[in-house]
Amino acid sequence: MRRADHHRGETVIRQRLEQSLPTVLGERRENLCEMLAIGFAQCIAPPMVELRPGYAEVRFAKRREVLNHIGTVHAIALCNAAELAAGSMTDASIPDGCRWIPKGMTVEYLAKADGDIRTVADGSAVDWDQTGDIKVPEMAYVGDKPVFRAEITMYVSQA
Numbered sequence: 001m002r003r004a005d006h007h008r009g010e011t012v013i014r015q016r017l018e019q020s021l022p023t024v025l026g027e028r029r030e031n032l033c034e035m036l037a038i039g040f041a042q043c044i045a046p047p048m049v050e051l052r053p054g055y056a057e058v059r060f061a062k063r064r065e066v067l068n069h070i071g072t073v074h075a076i077a078l079c080n081a082a083e084l085a086a087g088s089m090t091d092a093s094i095p096d097g098c099r100w101i102p103k104g105m106t107v108e109y110l111a112k113a114d115g116d117i118r119t120v121a122d123g124s125a126v127d128w129d130q131t132g133d134i135k136v137p138e139m140a141y142v143g144d145k146p147v148f149r150a151e152i153t154m155y156v157s158q159a
Contacts, residue, residue, distance in 0.1 A: 048088060049118075053128065056089035056121045062114070073113035078140050078148045079105065085121040086136040086152040093128040097159050103133065104153040115142035121152075131156050 049057040058081050060066065066077040083102060090100045119140045126134055133153050140148035 051088050051092055053093040054089065054123045054126065056085040056092070058085045058088075058119045059117065061116050070112075071114075073115075073117055073147075075107070075109065078109075078113060078117065078119070079107060079150070081117060081119040081140065082107075082121070082138045082148070082150045082152060085119050086138055086150075086154065089121040089123050090134070090136060090154045090156070093123055093126070094156055095129060098131065098156055099159045100134075100154045100156045102152055103155040106151050108149040109147070110149060111142075111145060111147045113140070113142055113147040117142065117147075119148075131158065 047059055049059050051057075060077070060081060062073055066073050068074040083105070087100075087102065094100060117140055119138065121136055121138050123136055126136065128134075132155070134156050136152045136154055138148075138150040138152060139146055140150075
């Protein structure tokens with residue numbers, strides 16, 4: 001990929017994120033857009049359907065760019081969507097003065113991902129005031145069928 005094409009892809013992702021993230025996040029919204037406009041999300045081109053403290057939902061369509069050799073959504077595309085949702089939710093949930101970085105991910109593939117994907121990070125049961133390792137639960141669905149479960153460990157510390 002030529003550098004100009006790579007930059008154009010980042011710009012498109014940034015524009016999509018800016019349009020879909022709520023303005024109530026204020027300064028964090030801008031920082032989140034910067035963080036998310038990186039290459040790992042380019043393959044899924046996700047719209048952020050909903051983002052609030054303790055919850056994030058990302059969707060992406062089943063299309064050629066995200067398919068594996070058997071015609072279902074590739075495992076890495078599911079992982080990318082999970083990390084995007086979990087990271088966005090973590091950023092929206094942690095107290096001011098804290099920062100985070102993903103530390104690890106465990107994944108279970110529950111069924112073939114044979115359609116459009118809806119990925120949900122639900123941190124409603126997480127104590128967001130703590131620092132250290134925080135486990136973020138994640139599910140991905142095709143329609144109402146669960147196809148993927150993940151737990152992403154975020155390391156949260158004082159900035």
